[in-house]
Amino acid sequence: MSEEVIDQGKVAELVASIRDQFVVPYRDVAALKGIKSSTKFQDSDPLTEIEKLSQIIKAHCTKIGIICQPSKFFSNYPAVFKELQGFTNAVFYLLSVLPLVHDESQDIWAQYLVQKLDSTVINLLNGVSALCDEIDKMINEGKGDDxxxxxxxxxxxxxxxxxxxxVKKGNLQLLADNIRNSCGLVEDILQDVDSWLQDPHFGDDLLIDDDFSDKEDVESNNEHPDDEIALQKMQDFLKLWQTNLKMIKLLLSSFAKSMATNVYNAKNTKASTLDKLNALQSLIVEQLDELFSDIFISDASFSEDDFTNSVSSLNESLRQMVKVITKLNSCDAKKLKWIQVWETKYFPN
Structure with a gap:
């Protein structure tokens, strides 16, 4: 029996098959979550296999990039076909592993990891779509553009x-990255507070034209003798929060550092616990941003009582985070002591 001849038509058919198999069905994350698979591993795990398959796909991509150069493509259909087949198989196996990562019943993979993984796979499939389009274009035009x-x-x-x-970062390192980003946002807020304390002013001062402000300064001060008192209260409040912000930043940065140095055993730390921490640290930054945005636009009617609810919500989030971190460190006396000291200093009462 003679070997099947691989010509331009066969390559075009394979490209169409790749599009139908991977591009059309999987245009979003919801479609990825609908994948069914019976894939199982005895001496490996899903992330390890995803890393291996990523390397295989990358190797095929390199060869496809070489063999599909316009000067080589039209005289190397068998080689093009072979590499596309290998590429297709690797992508197929990659997708077949995803259901294992999507399975939340094992409580192994944090949702922030799964979301990042899914988003990246969609990017990969967008690349597959572009590959099909570019090869089709070369075939249809009968030439390529160097x-x-x-x-x-x-x-x-x-x-x-x-x-x-x-894969290399896993649950813990990815959480550490997220917390480091949050530390940066807390630092931005802290810098805003530092700048304000160097030049105290009410929020509505920023809305007044400078020339108009200069003319009205004396009159304004005479008309509102309580402004100076209100501004001093605002200063005192922000000085207190200057310290609190440093404490919050210390909590986040120290925890991120311990995550990044693999202090915690990834296998013994439930994904749901890490997801809760991730949600809390994100919420804390959101609450801080809202709190200080409101403080900075305060006028002469400023009263710290106006921010009681916001502060209470923020502190409740911090308490929850401390509680989870305490639980994670229950077997580490040194770290447990540190978090207890932090809690005592931040919540003295």
Whole structure:
């Protein structure tokens, strides 16, 4: 029996099959979550396999990028077909692993990791779509453009490298990244407070024209003798929160550092616990941003009582975070002592 001849038509058919198999059905994350698979591993785990498959896909992409150069494509259909087949198989196996990561019943993979993974797989499939389009274009035009050849390879490579990075970081390192980002936002708020304390003013001062303000300064001070008292109260309040912000930043940065140095055993830490921590640290920054935005627009009627509810909500989030961190550190006397000291200093009463 003679071997099947691989010509341009066969390559076009394979490209159409790739589009039908991977591009059309999986345009969003919801579609990925609908994948059914019986894949199981005995001596491995889903993330390890995803890393391996990412490397295999990247290797095929490199070869496809070379063999599909316009100067080589039209004289190397068998080689093109072979690499596309290998690429297709690797993408298929990658998708077959996803249901294991989507399975929340095992409480192994944090949702922030799963979301990042799904988003990256969608980026990969967008690259697959672009690959199909570019090969179709070459076939239909009967020529290629050396100046614009297979731009999709860069998209595919970037997606594969992102998948590898997600796997290497895992639940703990990704959470550490998120908390470090939050630390940066807390630092921004702290800098705003520092700047305000160097030049105390009411929020409505920023809305007044400078020339008009200069003319009205004396009259305004005479008309509102209580303004200075209100501004001093605002200063006192922000000085207190200057200290509190430093404490909150210390809590977040110290916890992020312990996550990044693998102090915690990833296998013994439930994904749901990490998801709760991730949600709390994000909420804390959101609450801080809202609190200080409101403080900075205060006028001469400023009263710290106006912020009681906001502060209470923020402190409740901090208490919940401390509670979870305490539970995580229950077997580490040194870290347990540290979090207890922090809690005592931040919540003296």
């Amino acid at each position: 100046q614009d050849r297979l731009m999709c390879i860069g998209i595919l490579w970037a997606a594969c490298e992102s998948l590898e990075e997600i």
